[in-house]
Amino acid sequence: MIDATFPKTLLEFHDRFSDEDACLDYLRRQKWPEGFRCPSCAHERAWTIRTWRLDECASCGHQASLTAGTMSHGTRKPLTMVVPRDLRVRG
Numbered sequence: 306m307i308d309a310t311f312p313k314t315l316l317e318f319h320d321r322f323s324d325e326d327a328c329l330d331y332l333r334r335q336k337w338p339e340g341f342r343c344p345s346c347a348h349e350r351a352w353t354i355r356t357w358r359l360d361e362c363a364s365c366g367h368q369a370s371l372t373a374g375t376m377s378h379g380t381r382k383p384l385t386m387v388v389p390r391d392l393r394v395r396g
Contacts, residue, residue: 328384329358332371343367358384 312318322328333341341351341360348364359368372378 322385325355325384329353329355329371332358332375332384333360336369336371341369344369 312321322331341349343349343351343362343365345367346362346365348362350363351360351369352363353360354368357368358371360371361368370378372380372384377384
């Protein structure tokens with residue numbers, strides 16, 4: 306579900322999702338609204354592997370994809386190109 310602070314204009318949209326980090330942060334908040342929780346061991350801390358768009362559990366090493374379950378899964382394109390497409394479909 307898209308939150309109430311979601312951009313309402315194209316300019317707001319581009320401001321909010323202007324770079325890869327902004328897109329990753331948004332995807333992370335959507336996937337874990339209450340913070341990271343490892344799907345394997347339920348640990349609450351993770352290291353970010355930005356080049357692969359993964360969060361790695363600090364306890365067991367499980368790697369959780371931030372794009373899994375989205376249209377962006379498996380793409381090598383910059384998220385600034387594919388996250389807007391995902392959000393248009395979901396919104």
